[in-house]
Amino acid sequence: MPALEGRTAIVTGASSGIGLTTARALAAEGARLALGARRKERLEEVARELGDRHVYATLDVTDGASSTAFVERAAAELGRVDVLVNNAGLALGRTEIAEGSDEDDRVMWETNVAGLVRITRLVLPHMEDGRGHVVNLGSWAGREAYVAGGMYVGTKTAVRALTYVLRKELVGRIRVTTVDPGMVGDTEFSDVRFAGDPEKKAGVYRGVDYLTPDDVADCILWAVTRPPHVNIDEIVVKPLQQASQDAIVRRS
Numbered sequence: 001m002p003a004l005e006g007r008t009a010i011v012t013g014a015s016s017g018i019g020l021t022t023a024r025a026l027a028a029e030g031a032r033l034a035l036g037a038r039r040k041e042r043l044e045e046v047a048r049e050l051g052d053r054h055v056y057a058t059l060d061v062t063d064g065a066s067s068t069a070f071v072e073r074a075a076a077e078l079g080r081v082d083v084l085v086n087n088a089g090l091a092l093g094r095t096e097i098a099e100g101s102d103e104d105d106r107v108m109w110e111t112n113v114a115g116l117v118r119i120t121r122l123v124l125p126h127m128e129d130g131r132g133h134v135v136n137l138g139s140w141a142g143r144e145a146y147v148a149g150g151m152y153v154g155t156k157t158a159v160r161a162l163t164y165v166l167r168k169e170l171v172g173r174i175r176v177t178t179v180d181p182g183m184v185g186d187t188e189f190s191d192v193r194f195a196g197d198p199e200k201k202a203g204v205y206r207g208v209d210y211l212t213p214d215d216v217a218d219c220i221l222w223a224v225t226r227p228p229h230v231n232i233d234e235i236v237v238k239p240l241q242q243a244s245q246d247a248i249v250r251r252s
């Protein structure tokens with residue numbers, strides 16, 4: 001029997017990258033999903049791929065009304081929510097703090113931190129003790145400060161801290177995991193970060209066999225398919241060629 005048969009899951013930011021790949025992986029193991037993101041046309045493409053067994057609804061995690069409507073619809077259609085993958089997130093810019101933009105910082109904070117907390121707060125009442133599992137997408141950036149990481153480093157450090165708070169608050173009831181990847185390519189992360197500048201994007205991944213979204217989805221799937229008494233606290237996963245932000249071996 002597929003490992004997640006009879007289980008339900010919400011994935012935020014399911015229109016591309018890690019969120020989309022995670023949705024595919026969870027669906028392939030039998031879970032019924034509610035998938036959200038801002039881009040409706042992308043969700044329609046996902047719906048064509050994964051079929052009408054799942055729920056697709058626009059979601060802006062920075063917006064209280066949108067988040068409430070999304071979770072209400074997901075809960076109404078799925079019933080109980082077993083797994084929440086808080087994946088929606090972004091980086092904007094790669095500048096030192098002195099040159100940063102208030103607006104970019106605000107959007108990163110609202111999305112990566114306040115949005116994650118908002119969705120978690122809305123979903124928890126729909127989880128059952130002993131069954132529920134919250135998986136947060138952190139980042140290696142939440143474990144190592146780097147020059148010009150700016151508010152992105154701040155948000156992912158906050159995600160890790162909030163994961164620790166949640167795990168203590170929900171101990172004995174709901175599983176809480178953070179999955180913290182290093183460099184992941186084949187997503188739209190760097191398109192968004194560098195506002196579509198192809199050279200800057202290429203520079204990030206040059207000469208590295210980066211992680212693929214499938215590699216990260218694999219980690220998430222593994223964490224959520226452990227027996228119910230097992231809590232995987234943290235998964236840190238990086239390409240072989242990346243030991244840290246400034247220890248990356250690139251092929252020439």
Ligand code: NAP
Nearest residue numbers: 013015016017018037038039060061088089184187188189
């Ligand atoms: P991606 O392809 O750009 O995916 C980001 C997803 O988040 C998209 O589906 C996007 O959909 C959604 N999103 C953004 N803002 C949103 C909002 N306000 N409300 C709802 N959805 C929103 O990038 P990715 O690499 O897969 O990133 C996924 C997560 O992994 C992020 O949390 C990121 O910080 C984390 N991460 C990425 C890397 C990496 O190297 N790529 C490394 C470590 C951690 P819409 O635009 O349609 O809303």
